Amino acid sequence: xxxxxxxxxxxxxxxxxxxxxxxxxxxxxxxxxxxxxxxxxxxxxxxxxxxxxxxxxxxxxxxxxxxxxxxxxxxxxxxxxxxxxxxxxxxxxxxxxxxxxxxxxxxxxxxxxxxxxxxxxxxxxxxxxxxxxxxxxxxxxxxxxxxxxxxxxxxxxxxxxxxxxxxxxxxxxxxxxxxxxxxxxxxxxxxxxxxxxxxxxxxxxxxxxxxxxxxxxxxxxxxxxxxxxxxxxxxxxxxxxxxxxxxxxxxxxxxxxxxxxxxxxxxxxxxxxxxxxxxxxxxxxxxxxxxxxxxxxxxxxxxxxxxxxxxxxxxxxxxxxxxxxxxxxxxxxxxxxxxxxxxxxxxxxxxxxxxxxxxxxxxxxxxxxxxxxxxxxxxxxxxxxxxxxxxxxxxxxxxxxxxxxxxxxxxxxxxxxxxxxxxxxxxxxxxxxxxxxxxxxxxxxxxxxxxxx
Amino acid sequence: xxxxxxxxxxxxxxxxxxxxxxxxxxxxxxxxxxxxxxxxxxxxxxxxxxxxxxxxxxxxxxxxxxxxxxxxxxxxxxxxxxxxxxxxxxxxxxxxxxxxxxxxxxxxxxxxxxxxxxxxxxxxxxxxxxxxxxxxxxxxxxxxxxxxxxxxxxxxxxxxxxxxxxxxxxxxxxxxxxxxxxxxxxxxxxxxxxxxxxxxxxxxxxxxxxxxxxxxxxxxxxxxxxxxxxxxxxxxxxxxxxxxxxxxxxxxxxxxxxxxxxxxxxxxxxxxxxxxxxxxxxxxxxxxxxxxxxxxxxxxxxxxxxxxxxxxxxxxxxxxxxxxxxxxxxxxxxxxxxxxxxxxxxxxxxxxxxxxxxxxxxxxxxxxxxxxxxxxxxxxxxxxxxxxxxxxxxxxxxxxxxxxxxxxxxxxxxxxxxxxxxxxxxxxxxxxxxxxxxxxxxxxxxxxxxxxxxxxxxxxxxxxxxxxxxxxxxxxxxxxxxxxxxxxxxxxxxxxxxxxxxxxxxxxxxxxxxxxxxxxxxxxxxxx
Numbered sequence: 017x018x019x020x021x022x023x024x025x026x027x028x029x030x031x032x033x034x035x036x037x038x039x040x041x042x043x044x045x046x047x048x049x050x051x052x053x054x055x056x057x058x059x060x061x062x063x064x065x066x067x068x069x070x071x072x073x074x075x076x077x078x079x080x081x082x083x084x085x086x087x088x089x090x091x092x093x094x095x096x097x098x099x100x101x102x103x104x105x106x107x108x109x110x111x112x113x114x115x116x117x118x119x120x121x122x123x124x125x126x127x128x129x130x131x132x133x134x135x136x137x138x139x140x141x142x143x144x145x146x147x148x149x150x151x152x153x154x155x156x157x158x159x160x161x162x163x164x165x166x167x168x169x170x171x172x173x174x175x176x177x178x179x180x181x182x183x184x185x186x187x188x189x190x191x192x193x194x195x196x197x198x199x200x201x202x203x204x205x206x207x208x209x210x211x212x213x214x215x216x217x218x219x220x221x222x223x224x225x226x227x228x229x230x231x232x233x234x235x236x237x238x239x240x241x242x243x244x245x246x247x248x249x250x251x252x253x254x255x256x257x258x259x260x261x262x263x264x265x266x267x268x269x270x271x272x273x274x275x276x277x278x279x280x281x282x283x284x285x286x287x288x289x290x291x292x293x294x295x296x297x298x299x300x301x302x303x304x305x306x307x308x309x310x311x312x313x314x315x316x317x318x319x320x321x322x323x324x325x326x327x328x329x330x331x332x333x334x335x336x337x338x339x340x341x342x343x344x345x346x347x348x349x350x351x352x353x354x355x356x357x358x359x360x361x362x363x364x365x366x367x368x369x370x371x372x373x374x375x376x377x378x379x380x381x382x383x384x385x386x387x388x389x390x391x392x393x394x395x396x397x398x399x400x401x402x403x404x405x406x407x408x409x410x411x412x413x414x415x416x417x418x419x420x421x422x423x424x425x426x427x428x429x430x431x432x433x434x435x436x437x438x439x440x441x442x443x444x445x446x447x448x449x450x451x452x453x454x455x456x457x458x459x460x461x462x463x464x465x466x467x468x469x
Numbered sequence: 470x471x472x473x474x475x476x477x478x479x480x481x482x483x484x485x486x487x488x489x490x491x492x493x494x495x496x497x498x499x500x501x502x503x504x505x506x507x508x509x510x511x512x513x514x515x516x517x518x519x520x521x522x523x524x525x526x527x528x529x530x531x532x533x534x535x536x537x538x539x540x541x542x543x544x545x546x547x548x549x550x551x552x553x554x555x556x557x558x559x560x561x562x563x564x565x566x567x568x569x570x571x572x573x574x575x576x577x578x579x580x581x582x583x584x585x586x587x588x589x590x591x592x593x594x595x596x597x598x599x600x601x602x603x604x605x606x607x608x609x610x611x612x613x614x615x616x617x618x619x620x621x622x623x624x625x626x627x628x629x630x631x632x633x634x635x636x637x638x639x640x641x642x643x644x645x646x647x648x649x650x651x652x653x654x655x656x657x658x659x660x661x662x663x664x665x666x667x668x669x670x671x672x673x674x675x676x677x678x679x680x681x682x683x684x685x686x687x688x689x690x691x692x693x694x695x696x697x698x699x700x701x702x703x704x705x706x707x708x709x710x711x712x713x714x715x716x717x718x719x720x721x722x723x724x725x726x727x728x729x730x731x732x733x734x735x736x737x738x739x740x741x742x743x744x745x746x747x748x749x750x751x752x753x754x755x756x757x758x759x760x761x762x763x764x765x766x767x768x769x770x771x772x773x774x775x776x777x778x779x780x781x782x783x784x785x786x787x788x789x790x791x792x793x794x795x796x797x798x799x800x801x802x803x804x805x806x807x808x809x810x811x812x813x814x815x816x817x818x819x820x821x822x823x824x825x826x827x828x829x830x831x832x833x834x835x836x837x838x839x840x841x842x843x844x845x846x847x848x849x850x851x852x853x854x855x856x857x858x859x860x861x862x863x864x865x866x867x868x869x870x871x872x873x874x875x876x877x878x879x880x881x882x883x884x885x886x887x888x889x890x891x892x893x894x895x896x897x898x899x900x901x902x903x904x905x906x907x908x909x910x911x912x913x914x915x916x917x918x919x920x921x922x923x924x925x926x927x928x929x930x931x932x933x934x935x936x937x938x939x940x941x942x943x944x945x946x947x948x949x950x951x952x953x954x955x956x957x958x959x960x961x962x963x964x965x966x967x968x969x970x971x972x973x974x975x976x977x978x979x980x981x982x983x984x985x986x987x988x989x990x991x992x993x994x995x996x997x
Contacts, residue, residue, distance in 0.1 A: 081597045094588050094833070098581045105571040106802045109552075142633050142805075146827035153539040153669075160537075174825045180538055217537075293596045295832030314539045316550075317665040318640045319633040323831050324803030325584070 060170065061430035064401040068415065069424035075458045077362075078414075078426040080226070080381065082292040082449040087347065090291045093332035094325065103328035107321040110312040111140040111300070115331035122334060123283070123302050127275050137302060139311040142322045144257050144286035144299035147311060149175050150318065151253055151282055151301060152218070154310025156181040160217035165203065167431035167440065169226050169255075181218075185433045186211045188228065197229040197376040197383065198268060205239045212243070218251045219244065221273055224258040227428055227445040228383050229376020231262065234271050241277040251307060252281045257299075258379040260290050260348045263356045268377040274303065282307040287330045289380070290337075290351065292449075298322065298330045355380055355448070358455060362448040365459035369421075369466045371444070380449040383428065387442045391416045404434050409441040417444075421465045423458050542668045551661070551946040554917035558931065564940040565976045567870075568930075570721070570893070572967040576801040577855060579844040584804075584837030595833040602820045603631030603808065604835035610842045615791070615810050618773055619781045627813040630820060633830050635753050635794035635807035640666050641826070642749050642790050642809060643713065645818035647672040651712035651743075656698065658895075658947035658958070660721045660751075672713075676949045677706045678957075679725070684883065691899050691960070693880040695887040696725045700734035704741065711742040716779055719754040719890025722947050722963040726762055726888040729777055736782050747815060750779040752793045753807075754891035756856050759864040760884040774860070775890070780810070787812050795838050797892075798859070799845075800967075804834050863892055863966070866973055870894055870966040873977035877984055878902045879962075892967040895944070898929060898960050902983055906932055919945045925959040939979040941965075 062078075069076040085091070097103040103112070110116075116134035124132045132138070141147035148171070156162065158180040164172050166187040173183045186208050188201040221240070223232040232240075244250050254273040262270045274281040286299035299322075301311045315321070337347035344350045359375075362382055366373045372385040395412040402411050410427035418424045426447075429440040448455060555568050566573075575581065587595050593606075602608070605625075612625035623629065632638040639662070647653060649671030655663045657676040664674045680702070683694035707714075714735060718727040739746055761775025780789035794807035809819065823829070845855040852858040871881045871894060878899035882889055906929050915923040915931075923931065926943035933939045944961035945953040952958065966973060 085591050086596050091588055095585055098584055102575055104576050104581070104801045104803045105573075106569075106796075108556075142827040142830070145825075146633075149826050153537060155537040157536075157538045157541070171825055171828075178822075178825060295595060295597045295599055295829070297827060297829070297831045310537060310540065313543065314669075317543065317636075317662060317669060318826075319637045319805065320662070321803075321805070323633070323805040323834055325834065326831055 059401040061401055061426060064399055065414065065418070065424055065426060068418050072419050072422065074418045074422045074424045075454060075461060076424045077446040077448070077450065077454075077458060078424045080447050080449065081294045082289075082380075083451045083454060084292045084449075086291045086293040086296075087341075089336045089347075090293060090329065090333045093329040093336070096332060097325045097328035101328055103324040105324065107140075107324040107327055109316045109321045110135075110308075111138045112321075112324055112327035112331065115140055115298075115300075115327045115334075118331045118334045119300055119302060123274075127272060127278070129278075132302065136305045137308055139301045139308045139315065140322050140327055141299045141301065141311065141315060142319060143288060143297035144255060144284050145171055146297070146315075146319075146322075147284045147286075147299040147301045148172070148220075148253065148255065149178075150311040150314040151284070151307075152176060152179040152181065153318075154314045155179075155251055155307075156217055159215060161213060161215040163208070163211050163216060163219040165221070165225075166433060166436050167227050167428050168220070169222060170431060172220050173433075182215075183433075184211050184213075184216070185436060187432070187436045187439055188225075188230070190439070196268075197225075197374045198231050198233065200374045201225075201228045201230045203232075203236060203240075205236075205243065208240065209243045212247055212250070214249075216247065216250055218253055220253045220255060222255040223273070224256075224261060224270060224376075224378025226258065226379055227381045227426070227431055228374070229379045229381055231268050231270060231377040232273075233268070234276075237271055237273055237276050241273070244277060244280055248280070250280060252277060254281055254283045256283060256285045257289050259285060260351055261355050261380055262352055262378045263359070264377065265352075270378060279304055282310070287333070289449075290348075291330070291333055296326045296330070298326045358448045358450065358452065361452060361455040361459070362446060365455060365462050366446065368459055369462035374443075380447055382446050382448065383443045384425075384446060385442055386410070386413055386444055389413065391420075401430075403429050403432070404437050408437050410443055414444055422461045539669055542671060543665055544668065549917035551917060551942060554915075555930070555934070555940060555942060558934040559940050562934050562938070562940075564934050564938050565972060565979055566940045567965045567968060567972075567976055568940040568942045568963075570965055570967065571796075571802040572800040572892075573969055573972060574800060576799050577849070579849075579855070580799045580801060580837075580841045583840035583844065584834065587836035587840060588833050590836070593836060595836045597832065599829050599832040599835065601824045601829045602626070602816075603629055603830075604832060604839065606839035607631060607806075607835040610839050611808055611810070614842065618778050619786065619791075619810075621786065623810065624813070628810060628816055630809050630816055630823065631830050631835060632807045632809065632823075633827065634796065634805040635751060635792050636662060636666075637805075637826075638792045638794070638807040638809040639663070639715075639749060639751065640669070641819045641822055642747075642792070642815075643667060643670040643672065644822060645815075646670075646713050646745075646747055648712075650710075652708065652710045654703075654706060654711055654714040656715075656717070656720075657949060657952060658722055658944065659715070660717060661946050663715050663717075674949075675706050675711070676952065677703050678952065679723070684886075691880050691897055693882045693887075693897060695882060696720075696723045696895075698727065698731045698734060700738070703734060703738050707738050707741045709741075709743050711746050713747050713749055714739075714742075715749045715751060717751040718779075719752075719758060719776070721754070721891055722893050722942075722944065722961075723895040724882065724889040724891045724893055726758060726760075726775065726890050727777075728762060728888075729764070732777060732779055732782060735779075736785055739788060746788070748779055748785065748789045750789055750791050752776065752778070752791060753797050755793065756798045756859055757863050757892055758888075758890040759860055759867050760887070760889040762888040773856075775888070790815055795841075798856075799838075799841065804838070806830060806834055806838050866892075866966040866968070866970070867894065869970065869973045870964065870976070873973070873980050874964065876977075877980035892965055894964050894966065895961055896964055898925070898962065902929070905983065918943075919948070919950050919953045924953065924956070926962055930962055933979075937979055937982060939976055 065078050116138040119138050120132045120134040152175050156179040160181045161184045162176045162181050163184050166185045176183045191202045259270045274283045282303040288294035341347040341350045363373045366384045370388045374383045395407045408429040414427040425444040428443045428445050429437040608625035608629045612623040615623045643666050647670040651672045652675045653667045653672045654675045657678045667674045679696040683692045685692035755776040758775035780786050780791045790809050790811040792809045796802035849855040849858045874896050878901040880897040910928040918927045930941050930943040942963040944958035948958040
């Protein structure tokens with residue numbers, strides 16, 4: 017495990033500059049620009065916890081990127097893209113055609129359609145994050161509202177703000193049912209419907225969900241679809257990057273939103289999580305042409321196109337992933353199985369610490385209930401990144417756990433708006449996209465500390 | 470409302486652009502477009518949907534829904550462009566393609582090897598996210614090179630940002646500098662990307678024309694010449710509203726090298742601009758200065774022959790963001806690695822945006838480039854360095870193309886007297902060629918052409934693609950609408966020579982047919 021690399025990657029997740037310009041605190045000279053970027057120069061949770069983990073040599077289960085390399089067939093695909101397929105020049109702006117064709121086939125199959133056409137229904141971008149950036153820039157006007165479910169990946173609200181829009185938060189609320197993340201974190205459909213106003217232009221739906229690991233069920237999605245259909249102005253932007261990290265395909269399969277609400281859904285995904293290549297930055301948007309155009313029209317002038325080599329390699333990889341792999345029917349089956357085993361290791365480790373993991377149905381994060389842990393709290397400490405004062409319990413716990421136990425998690429209050437931070441008090445988010453050795457070491461440290469108390 | 474025509478055309482164009490498919494495929498059965506005769510109005514309805522996503526009321530006002538602010542700001546740039554249109558022509562006709570601005574050969578072996586080595590080097594984590602502001606190995610390499618270019622110490626962590634190509638570097642500079650209502654100066658002709666990015670940032674593009682000075686001033690002669698910047702012209706357009714000036718040298722499309730004097734005019738003119746005015750220096754062609762200015766002989770360095778970095782002028786470091794990329798230099802435009810270099814106060818806002826725009830540029834490509842850069846300084850195929858080889862290669866191709874163009878009746882720059890760089894020749898249409906263009910093609914309606922009308926340059930290029938098997942790019946998309954409608958771009962076309970010798974030879978053959986062919990009616994020639 018490479019702590020130094022981790023710090024480097026994540027301490028730049030928010031690139032703050034402590035030295036302020038002599039011109040004063042404003043780094044941006046215009047009020048309008050400053051409004052859009054307000055708060056984006058604040059330090060974030062990543063900037064605080066990665067250095068802290070490194071400083072204390074803690075096992076860092078906060079960062080959401082894999083320790084594994086991509087599988088050999090994916091790396092070979094890059095080799096072929098460079099040498100044999102000469103994917104070294106500009107790609108077609110909207111999407112590199114070989115990749116667009118493979119995606120069209122895959123999505124026709126996944127959504128049981130025949131009408132997804134490579135030339136008109138597919139856009140590729142520099143990772144899903146960039147696809148989302150372009151989509152929001154292309155769809156949102158000033159003062160449009162975008163509904164986000166909390167806890168929400170922190171990039172969503174920043175991008176909504178950059179597009180001139182306003183984020184409206186609807187929290188996932190804990191229910192007493194403890195049978196797993198999907199049941200524990202509940203969306204109240206009435207609360208969701210009440211959040212819709214004439215200004216609502218988009219709704220970002222992340223399923224499987226980061227950080228909770230919830231997979232939205234067919235019933236839930238049908239409920240959402242029924243409501244959204246009443247508001248044709250709204251586009252559902254479905255972030256489905258964890259779509260293949262699904263552990264019980266019979267009981268809790270991944271249900272694509274586009275299979276229920278095609279006309280109003282822009283489906284986003286990427287290669288990074290699926291092929292353990294988060295640094296390759298190949299993402300895509302699929303949907304009806306008028307929504308895909310929002311991405312391509314913007315991308316044409318922002319980057320012109322995503323790197324061809326990477327797109328071409330992923331085009332090959334997506335085809336090969338359908339083949340049997342390591343004794344399982346496809347690479348996707350292997351991936352899910354591998355992560356399921358890692359999830360088990362982490363579940364045991366968390367239980368050794370007296371935490372109750374809320375077992376996820378998908379993704380590679382677990383939210384754990386920490387109410388049973390005793391540690392010095394409340395804390396009078398103040399850090400620049402913490403969302404509210406005084407320091408929320410989960411934030412303080414994560415700091416304490418890093419310093420005292422030697423394992424780092426991310427406090428979920430980083431993913432909530434200030435008024436909903438209390439919902440995160442008794443939770444921590446742990447990542448298990450790590451080697452078995454790393455997870456076992458975490459187990460040892462939990463056992464060493466908590467079983468000696 | 471001022472935006473109306475933009476909204477209406479944007480509305481039409483967003484639907485048509487991809488429903489007609491930029492690649493020439495028939496209209497998708499999903500999209501239906503209706504037009505009224507009085508106004509461009511459209512209804513886009515998806516198969517099975519109850520309500521259109523983009524609709525208009527009876528006065529042509531956009532109803533709530535539909536386009537985001539970015540598309541509204543882009544206006545007509547969201548419709549078919551010269552790029553989509555000429556790509557379509559290249560797909561539908563058999564042409565020698567001298568339109569696209571990218572090489573048709575492989576990058577040098579050491580570069581592709583570097584990329585693959587980077588991908589295989591597990592220990593350096595090439596496959597996962599890297600530092601958002603730029604991969605450490607790469608920014609160290611860039612700092613090393615720019616120390617030599619600019620003669621100052623460069624801090625790799627605070628004074629460099631790595632982006633997805635120079636396009637994105639420019640985009641982010643404009644996003645952080647420009648607020649709605651600010652002016653941004655571009656020199657005309659200009660790369661059309663600049664104008665659209667300025668619009669995305671809410672700024673006003675202000676066009677400062679370069680003046681074409683023919684070698685032979687006689688009205689009846691159509692000779693080559695050079696493009697110059699008059700200081701008085703610049704002063705006319707610069708004001709305290711000017712927030713940025715985009716300088717592109719070597720220049721696309723003309724190939725012009727801005728002289729030291731011209732750069733000094735710009736530096737002086739900054740006094741008249743907003744005190745926060747920044748020069749964005751787009752230098753992507755800087756290693757392809759095939760005809761260096763003679764007065765620079767004393768300044769030549771092995772590092773970057775014939776190119777003056779604007780940021781190295783006295784007092785200019787603090788007011789300049791230097792933008793460049795790997796794509797043109799390493800014949801790898803698909804790698805999409807660009808960067809900007811500048812003082813921390815200008816880089817810091819870009820560092821802050823990068824995590825939210827895409828988090829980071831591709832790690833493995835950045836690492837590949839970091840390894841390739843030192844190798845490029847070593848002797849290569851009998852030359853002192855890869856950069857030397859690149860320049861020599863392009864010089865030969867330039868000459869090969871220039872000869873063919875002159876023989877066909879185009880007027881081109883005389884590179885013995887006029888400095889030049891990049892890989893385009895901005896050729897002037899000679900009389901004989903002009904007379905061959907079928908009259909029925911000139912000043913006809915064309916949605917992709919500026920102002921919706923195909924003028925002489927566009928008509929020539931379309932005719933050459935459809936009837937003569939040669940694809941070049943018309944000049945009018947590189948001019949403001951006002952200038953092109955005034956005829957300023959009528960006489961020029963942009964022709965690329967970043968092509969193999971065989972391709973240029975084939976182009977020469979196609980061009981030679983211009984000398985001998987008589988005018989044949991369009992109906993008698995079929996596109997294949």
